[in-house]
Amino acid sequence: xxxxxxxxxxxxxxxxxxxxxxxxxxxxxxxxxxxxxxxxxxxxxxxxxxxxxxxxxxxxxxxxxxxxxxxxxxxxxxxxxxxxxxxxxxxxxxxxxxxxxxxxxxxxxxxxxxxxxxxxxxxxxxxxxxxxxxxxxxxxxxxxxxxxxxxxxxxxxxxxxxxxxxxxxxxxxxxxxxxxxxxxxxxxxxxxxxxxxxxxxxxxxxxxxxxxxxxxxxxxxxxxxxxxxxxxxxxxx
Amino acid sequence: xxxxxxxxxxxxxxxxxxxxxxxxxxxxxxxxxxxxxxxxxxxxxxxxxxxxxxxxxxxxxxxxxxxxxxxxxxxxxxxxxxxxxxxxxxxxxxxxxxxxxxxxxxxxxxxxxxxxxxxxxxxxxxxxxxxxxxxxxxxxxxxxxxxxxxxxxxxxxxxxxxxxxxxxxxxxxxxxxxxxxxxxxxxxxxxxxxxxxxxxxxxxxxxx
Numbered sequence: 001x002x003x004x005x006x007x008x009x010x011x012x013x014x015x016x017x018x019x020x021x022x023x024x025x026x027x028x029x030x031x032x033x034x035x036x037x038x039x040x041x042x043x044x045x046x047x048x049x050x051x052x053x054x055x056x057x058x059x060x061x062x063x064x065x066x067x068x069x070x071x072x073x074x075x076x077x078x079x080x081x082x083x084x085x086x087x088x089x090x091x092x093x094x095x096x097x098x099x100x101x102x103x104x105x106x107x108x109x110x111x112x113x114x115x116x117x118x119x120x121x122x123x124x125x126x127x128x129x130x131x132x133x134x135x136x137x138x139x140x141x142x143x144x145x146x147x148x149x150x151x152x153x154x155x156x157x158x159x160x161x162x163x164x165x166x167x168x169x170x171x172x173x174x175x176x177x178x179x180x181x182x183x184x185x186x187x188x189x190x191x192x193x194x195x196x197x198x199x200x201x202x203x204x205x206x207x208x209x210x211x212x213x214x215x216x217x218x219x220x221x222x223x224x225x226x227x228x229x230x231x232x233x234x235x236x237x
Numbered sequence: 238x239x240x241x242x243x244x245x246x247x248x249x250x251x252x253x254x255x256x257x258x259x260x261x262x263x264x265x266x267x268x269x270x271x272x273x274x275x276x277x278x279x280x281x282x283x284x285x286x287x288x289x290x291x292x293x294x295x296x297x298x299x300x301x302x303x304x305x306x307x308x309x310x311x312x313x314x315x316x317x318x319x320x321x322x323x324x325x326x327x328x329x330x331x332x333x334x335x336x337x338x339x340x341x342x343x344x345x346x347x348x349x350x351x352x353x354x355x356x357x358x359x360x361x362x363x364x365x366x367x368x369x370x371x372x373x374x375x376x377x378x379x380x381x382x383x384x385x386x387x388x389x390x391x392x393x394x395x396x397x398x399x400x401x402x403x404x405x406x407x408x409x410x411x412x413x414x415x416x417x418x419x420x421x422x423x424x425x426x427x428x429x430x431x432x433x434x435x436x437x438x439x440x441x442x443x444x445x
Contacts (some may be wrong), residue, residue, distance in 0.1 A: 030284045030321070031307040033300065056321070081361035089358065101359075104283065105325025105367030112322035125329060125370045128348075128401025131362075161301075173318055175301040177285050180320040208320075224300035230308040232292040 004165040006217050007196060011042035014190050014218040018155055019048040022075075026111055026153035027055040027065065028182040031084075032227045034175030035064045038192045038220045039157040044071055054078040054111065054151055054185075056104060056178050061085040063225055072096070078151075080104035084227070103131060106148050108181050114150035115184025115213070123148055156186025159222070160209070163193040164202050167211030180209045190216040238429025239381075239410040247272040248427075249337050249378050249408050258287065260328070260368055262338035263306050265378045269337055279315060281333055283364040285324045288316035305364065325364065329371040336372040338365065340379045340404075342394045345441035347404040347416040349377065350396035362399060369400035381409035381438050388440040390414065390421070411435050420444040 008014035025043075029035030040059075043051075044067050051074050058077050059066035066085045068074050076098035083089055091097035102110065103125045113121050122145035126132050136147040158179040161172035169191060171179060183189045196219045240248065242265050250272035253259060260281045261269055270280060270291075280289040282304040289304060290311035298309040327333060342350040349369055352362040369375050382388055390407060406424070407414045412435045413424040420442030426435050436443055 031303065033284070033303050033307070079361060081363040083358060083360040101361050103362055103366040104321070104364035105329055105371075108321035108325050109329075123329065123370075125367045127370065129366060129398045131366065171318075171320075173299065173301040173312070174282070174285050174303055176318055176320050178321045181322040226298060226300045226309060227303070227307040228309065229298055230292045230310075231295040231298060234294050 006167050006211070006215060007165050008216055008218045011038040011192060011218050011220065012045060014192075014216045015039065015042050015046060018188055018190070019043070019046050021048060022050040023048070023154040024052045024054065026151060026156045026182040026185050027053055028156075028158035028177065028179030029064070030056055030174070030177035032060065032064055032225050034159050034171070034177050034179055035059070036157040036159040036192050037064060037222055038218065039190060040065060040067055043073065044068060047073070049073045050075045052076040052078065054107065054153060054182075056080050056107060057084065058082045058088050059085065060227065061087055069097070076100065078102055078107065080107050101131070106131075108178060110148055110151045111178070111181035111185040114152040115181065118150050120147050120149050122146065151185050153186045154188070156183050156189040158183045158189065158191050160191050160193045162195050162197055162202065163191060163214070163217050164197055164199045164211070165217070166199055167191065167214030167217055168202055168207045169193070169209040169211070169214060170202060170206065171208050176208060183209055183213045188215050189213055190218070192218050192220055194222060195219060238427070240427040241410070243268060244427070245378055245408055245410060248413065249376060250274070252335065252337070252376055252406065253278050257334040258332065260333050260336040260372065262336065262365075264339045266337040266339060269378075281324075281327070282310070283324050283328065283368070285319050285321055286312075286316065288313045290316070325367050328364070328367050331371060331373055333372040335374040335376060336368045337376045337378055338368065340377045340389070342389050342391055342396050343377050343379070343404050343407050344391050344394045345416070345420040347402040348394045349375070349399045349404050350394040352399045353397050355397065365399050369403040374405045375400075375403050376406045376408065377404050378408045381411040388438055390439045390441045392441055411438055414439075417444060
């Protein structure tokens with residue numbers, strides 16, 4: 001039962017001993033979908049500061065990573081799309097918050113590569129744009145590519161649907177998004193899940209992320225807030 | 238006379254062929270899905286989904302099921318989910334046949350600007366730079382002129398680029414133009430628009 005040592009009682013316990021000021025954290029999620037909301041709350045409680053966070057977005061006012069903005073714990077964001085919250089823009093425009101824009105696919109690949117032992121890769125994304133400034137350009141078969149670096153984070157925080165007690169993860173629908181690459185790039189990865197199931201109850205052929213990438217697991221209740229509720233009318237007879 | 242938003246979307250839908258995997262941007266491109274008819278088209282949502290379905294019925298929204306615009310959507314019987322690295326792997330790898338996107342400016346050499354206006358609020362490029370660099374064919378759907386009546390179809394883009402030399406075809410309220418060596422070639426004029434009117438509204442070089 002060595003695997004069960006990965007299961008922690010709550011998010012505070014799951015982060016204990018892993019945090020230090022100025023660290024780089026990779027976070028899963030897209031918008032508010034599949035974000036590690038319990039671990040974000042625990043980061044707020046911990047008071048750890050001067051964080052650099054690699055995450056596609058930065059939450060909204062008062063929810064998700066937006067909570068860490070309210071408490072001024074973030075020094076720098078590495079993201080593809082931000083500004084869904086007023087506090088982010090206020091801190092950015094006043095110079096309190098640093099921002100590094102990455103194209104979304106470049107950010108995902110930087111995380112995947114970092115987790116796979118690949119320190120850099122060439123991509124055609126961003127060639128001829130501001131994203132290419134200061135980056136090495138190499139021509140392959142007549143096409144220009146820019147060099148992008150893999151990301152290795154001090155800590156990854158991710159959200160999955162189910163885990164077994166060895167850390168094998170299963171995600172649900174589009175809540176998978178950045179969670180697997182974010183998990184892979186961390187020196188340590190903590191996953192929060194909706195349900196921890198006994199080992200043997202997940203189909204080994206249906207594991208989305210093997211437990212080798214996941215060091216600590218915590219189960220909890222998720223709010224799962226919807227950012228843009230869009231519906232269609234039912235046809236009435 | 239010119240095409241309205243829905244007519245532009247309907248014209249863009251004619252670009253799609255049976256069996257294509259396609260990524261639709263936000264705005265008018267989203268409307269293209271309403272005009273694919275019987276064609277077997279699979280829509281990609283770059284947050285990690287192939288086979289995107291329509292908006293859910295009220296009460297059936299699922300917070301774990303959204304599109305790249307963060308709107309609640311539904312799945313189809315062909316749907317597949319995957320992570321963001323895999324999603325942009327298929328985009329960068331040229332597996333997506335076409336992307337239909339909005340734009341602020343397009344230039345005659347295929348340069349595209351659609352992600353930032355210096356001095357204004359910048360929210361980020363999201364997946365736009367990856368899409369235009371990677372997909373098989375980039376089709377821009379936009380109004381031909383801005384609110385001040387100035388051409389958005391230019392000799393050279395003035396705004397920071399999303400991609401260099403990436404646009405294949407431009408569909409506007411006034412007509413359809415292709416990016417070809419030396420400039421743009423008029424493919425067709427919108428209903429009620431003359432070639433003279435289309436040329437007058439276009440700053441870019443028109444060849445052929």
